[in-house]
Amino acid sequence: MAAPLNQVFFPATFQELFSAWGRFDSAVPYAGGTGLIRDQGRRTLELPPVILSLDKLEDLQRISRSERYLEIGAMVKLSQIIRLGKIVPEAFRDCLENIAGAQLRNIATIGGNICYPAGRLDASAALTALDAQYELRSAQSSRWISASRFSSLPGPTALKDQELLTRVRIPLDQWNYSVYKKFSKGRRGNGGVVVFLVKTQKNALTDIRVVYKTAAILRDKNSEAILAGKQLPLSRRVAAEFVENWETFLSGIQDLDELSQKELLNFIEMNVYNLTE
Numbered sequence: 641m642a643a644p645l646n647q648v649f650f651p652a653t654f655q656e657l658f659s660a661w662g663r664f665d666s667a668v669p670y671a672g673g674t675g676l677i678r679d680q681g682r683r684t685l686e687l688p689p690v691i692l693s694l695d696k697l698e699d700l701q702r703i704s705r706s707e708r709y710l711e712i713g714a715m716v717k718l719s720q721i722i723r724l725g726k727i728v729p730e731a732f733r734d735c736l737e738n739i740a741g742a743q744l745r746n747i748a749t750i751g752g753n754i755c756y757p758a759g760r761l762d763a764s765a766a767l768t769a770l771d772a773q774y775e776l777r778s779a780q781s782s783r784w785i786s787a788s789r790f791s792s793l794p795g796p797t798a799l800k801d802q803e804l805l806t807r808v809r810i811p812l813d814q815w816n817y818s819v820y821k822k823f824s825k826g827r828r829g830n831g832g833v834v835v836f837l838v839k840t841q842k843n844a845l846t847d848i849r850v851v852y853k854t855a856a857i858l859r860d861k862n863s864e865a866i867l868a869g870k871q872l873p874l875s876r877r878v879a880a881e882f883v884e885n886w887e888t889f890l891s892g893i894q895d896l897d898e899l900s901q902k903e904l905l906n907f908i909e910m911n912v913y914n915l916t917e
């Protein structure tokens with residue numbers, strides 16, 4: 641249906657939401673709105689003509705925790721997640737604490753950060769490293785997709801037409817070494833961020849994940865395989881091999897400028913050498 645100007649829907653159920661979306665296929669979900677009005681310096685804001693406010697959908701506000709997972713509804717604000725404290729995996733908490741200022745974090749939602757169509761924002765890096773899953777819902781069905789796949793599919797987002805992100809499920813694994821770094825503060829989610837996670841058991845390194853985000857998400861599983869299963873502390877030779885592998889991997893990535901490559905390699909080198917004798 642052709643959209644009359646300036647309609648805002650406040651559905652309280654998914655049925656109401658998808659029914660409105662079915663009638664106005666160009667309608668846009670509105671979470672905190674900080675992404676939708678971003679970079680508009682004008683006096684009058686421009687908004688999509690038909691808006692589906694997600695405010696009244698209670699399911700999207702839920703937070704629950706089981707022994708293995710933390711589940712967070714798409715409309716939960718970044719600051720609410722931070723306030724959950726130590727239940728939240730450290731890398732994810734660090735990531736959220738570094739997004740903009742407190743006022744923005746009180747408005748912006750996790751769903752909006754993940755679904756922002758003009759590029760990957762910071763939460764994608766931490767959620768990919770932590771092996772999070774996203775629940776996506778359409779009028780007829782719902783499906784789960786890994787954060788890694790969601791962020792690596794081509795196109796603005798991996799959402800199909802008229803599909804909503806409803807829930808984020810984060811495994812509550814115990815990471816023994818967790819470092820998050822944002823290279824360029826103040827670039828509003830467009831700059832590089834990296835997560836470095838290590839799991840150990842007795843004196844062996846059992847899992848390592850290094851995930852870097854700029855315009856895209858980068859992860860090199862070949863480099864990670866070099867360290868998995870190795871005794872700790874690592875030998876300097878193995879650490880050097882890990883860094884060299886990353887260097888080779890990055891040299892094949894187009895669109896990554898020299899400064900970002902250097903920043904990232906320095907970070908990786910410093911952290912992997914922290915695990916040596």
Ligand SMILES: Cc1cc2nc3c(=O)[nH]c(=O)nc-3n(C[C@H](O)[C@H](O)[C@H](O)COP(=O)(O)OP(=O)(O)OC[C@H]3O[C@@H](n4cnc5c(N)ncnc54)[C@H](O)[C@@H]3O)c2cc1C
Pocket residue numbers: 668669670671672673674675676677678679694714715738739740741744747748749750751752753754755756757761762763799803804805806826827828829830
């Ligand atoms: C000053 C400023 C500084 C910032 N700094 C950073 C930063 O340092 N790091 C960073 O990562 N980001 C940064 N951002 C971006 C900010 O994090 C995002 O704007 C915010 O997370 C989006 O959340 P929102 O709830 O406001 O989403 P909205 O603006 O409501 O939505 C964003 C997009 O996602 C879609 N959407 C929202 N929810 C859903 C859903 N559940 N399902 C499907 N689609 C959905 C909307 O239709 C829209 O296209 C900054 C923004 C500003 C304005």
